[in-house]
Amino acid sequence: MAIPSIDISSADNYPKPDGIKFGYGTAGFRYNANILSSTVFRVGVLAALRSRYLGGKVIGVMITASHNPPPDNGAKIVDPAGDMLEEAWETYATDLANAATSQDLADRVNELIKNLNIDISTPANVIYARDSRESGPALVKALEAGLKAAHDAKSTDYGLLTTPQLHYLVKSLNTLKSANSYGVPTEEGYYKKLANAYKKVLSGSEPYSITIDAANGIGAPKVSELVKHLEGTIDMTLINGKYEDPSLLNSSCGADYVKTNQRLPGGLDADVPKLKLFCSFDGDADRIVFFYIDEDGKFRLLDGDKIATLAASFLKDLVQETNSGLNIGVVQTAYANGSSTEYLESVLKVPVVCTPTGVKHLHHAAQQFDIGVYFEANGHGTVLFHPDAVAKLQTFQVSSPAQKAAIDTLLALSDLVNQTVGDALSDLLLVLAILTIKRWNPADWNQSYTDLPNRLLKAEVRDRTMFKVTNAERTLVEPPLLQSQIDNLVQKYSQGRSFVRASGTENVVRIYAEAVTQTLADELGVKVSHLLEAYK
Numbered sequence: 001m002a003i004p005s006i007d008i009s010s011a012d013n014y015p016k017p018d019g020i021k022f023g024y025g026t027a028g029f030r031y032n033a034n035i036l037s038s039t040v041f042r043v044g045v046l047a048a049l050r051s052r053y054l055g056g057k058v059i060g061v062m063i064t065a066s067h068n069p070p071p072d073n074g075a076k077i078v079d080p081a082g083d084m085l086e087e088a089w090e091t092y093a094t095d096l097a098n099a100a101t102s103q104d105l106a107d108r109v110n111e112l113i114k115n116l117n118i119d120i121s122t123p124a125n126v127i128y129a130r131d132s133r134e135s136g137p138a139l140v141k142a143l144e145a146g147l148k149a150a151h152d153a154k155s156t157d158y159g160l161l162t163t164p165q166l167h168y169l170v171k172s173l174n175t176l177k178s179a180n181s182y183g184v185p186t187e188e189g190y191y192k193k194l195a196n197a198y199k200k201v202l203s204g205s206e207p208y209s210i211t212i213d214a215a216n217g218i219g220a221p222k223v224s225e226l227v228k229h230l231e232g233t234i235d236m237t238l239i240n241g242k243y244e245d246p247s248l249l250n251s252s253c254g255a256d257y258v259k260t261n262q263r264l265p266g267g268l269d270a271d272v273p274k275l276k277l278f279c280s281f282d283g284d285a286d287r288i289v290f291f292y293i294d295e296d297g298k299f300r301l302l303d304g305d306k307i308a309t310l311a312a313s314f315l316k317d318l319v320q321e322t323n324s325g326l327n328i329g330v331v332q333t334a335y336a337n338g339s340s341t342e343y344l345e346s347v348l349k350v351p352v353v354c355t356p357t358g359v360k361h362l363h364h365a366a367q368q369f370d371i372g373v374y375f376e377a378n379g380h381g382t383v384l385f386h387p388d389a390v391a392k393l394q395t396f397q398v399s400s401p402a403q404k405a406a407i408d409t410l411l412a413l414s415d416l417v418n419q420t421v422g423d424a425l426s427d428l429l430l431v432l433a434i435l436t437i438k439r440w441n442p443a444d445w446n447q448s449y450t451d452l453p454n455r456l457l458k459a460e461v462r463d464r465t466m467f468k469v470t471n472a473e474r475t476l477v478e479p480p481l482l483q484s485q486i487d488n489l490v491q492k493y494s495q496g497r498s499f500v501r502a503s504g505t506e507n508v509v510r511i512y513a514e515a516v517t518q519t520l521a522d523e524l525g526v527k528v529s530h531l532l533e534a535y536k
């Protein structure tokens with residue numbers, strides 16, 4: 001057989017900037033857009049190779065930098081099942097992104113083709129979309145050049161989408177005409193699937209009212225479109241919806257701002273009504289957090305942990321009614337509030353698994369349950385229904401109307417909740433459906449448990465790679481002795497907990513601290529960060 005090779009001389013038009021080491025991290029590549037075009041070109045090449053490697057399956061590429069500020073952008077590759085790129089390929093992505101010259105890139109690409117035995121005559125199929133950033137169109141050009149260079153991969157531009165919509169399309173295209181077809185592979189198909197499921201779950205209920213902060217991002221026009229399909233079943237007010245002005249994206253608004261600062265987003269009237277539900281999306285609408293003002297006028301956050309516990313308790317009751325014996329588990333990270341874990345384990349009696357940070361880890365752990373609920377505290381998450389569990393429900397012999405109703409609701413929820421990735425639009429409907437059925441206002445939801453006061457800090461260190469962790473990132477193994485110093489501090493605090501790990505997305509080490517009062521949580525956090533001064 002002739003040695004397969006590929007000509008990527010057009011890479012000369014997208015030279016790699018000197019002195020920068022790119023890394024495909026937890027959230028793909030994410031940098032200032034000015035230095036990204038060489039990397040995005042190479043993402044195009046790699047996506048085409050991945051599609052060929054998998055026999056021509058559809059691969060997705062999303063151009064987004066999520067909650068980052070407007071000058072940033074990024075690229076993430078979506079695998080055929082609609083989940084995140086397989087880990088081994090993250091290394092290939094990093095390797096290609098760092099090739100110094102076009103020749104070096106060609107050599108690395110050809111080596112990959114050879115090592116993985118990729119048949120480059122297999123047709124490649126790549127779809128892509130972008131969020132509302134100003135740099136998006138130029139980076140799409142770089143991506144298209146990379147796809148073209150990779151032996152003219154077949155590709156389709158889906159324009160402006162939320163990240164989860166692209167994941168939906170990838171999974172739908174790859175399951176088209178199969179027995180387990182995921183959905184109609186169009187944006188319209190996405191809205192219809194969600195809207196039909198919502199209407200099934202909530203036939204005849206009063207519309208729930210909610211104010212949505214769309215972070216001035218792509219979630220704004222997309223949620224408006226979704227609401228049109230919902231035909232009056234939700235009563236939505238949109239704020240921070242100016243996605244046409246990319247300079248406003250994530251600026252003093254959005255899920256990350258609200259969660260990090262624990263305060264209302266900008267763009268609201270001074271007089272915010274009490275006990276009314278609000279939510280914030282992030283810039284690419286794959287995260288959502290909720291909040292409200294309580295009777296005393298205090299801001300109350302309902303974050304990913306609160307969404308996970310709400311969903312788990314609702315689903316557990318439903319499953320009990322079905323008598324189907326399906327199991328439910330919740331997956332969290334070390335950043336989950338200790339009270340939420342305690343509530344899940346002791347009150348709801350649901351098993352909880354803790355994984356390292358990054359949704360791909362949570363996603364894989366959630367797949368081990370019949371119904372796996374996973375959320376990061378920051379609001380990224382979903383509920384996975386195992387295909388075998390869905391099949392069991394579909395064919396279950398029902399013996400009472402109550403049992404049938406519970407099964408129908410569970411099946412509708414499996415359509416309502418995005419099965420590929422956390423999705424602000426789909427999670428929004430999930431939460432509204434549960435609150436409507438339970439007739440709960442936000443305070444009813446919030447009272448299930450009280451968050452332990454906590455503090456998240458970060459510290460700059462000379463080399464964050466020296467911080468090695470185990471036990472789902474809750475224990476440091478290196479540098480030596482640091483963990484025992486942290487343990488010594490923690491034991492002095494009532495309900496104290498603290499851990500340190502290197503961030504996967506920023507050049508910092510993060511410090512998390514929790515304790516019985518806010519003052520004590522702050523104090524513990526500060527003391528632990530003092531320990532890190534030795535590593536500056």
Ligand SMILES: CC(=O)N[C@H]1[C@@H](OP(=O)(O)O)O[C@H](CO)[C@@H](O)[C@@H]1O
Nearest residue numbers: 026027358359376378503504505506
């Ligand atoms: C404490 C925290 O919120 N960490 C975030 C952040 O990861 P770090 O590795 O902590 O930088 O970005 C990730 C990607 O968006 C997200 O998955 C994760 O939850």
Ligand SMILES: [Mg+2]
Nearest residue numbers: 066282284286
């Ligand atoms: Mg995001």
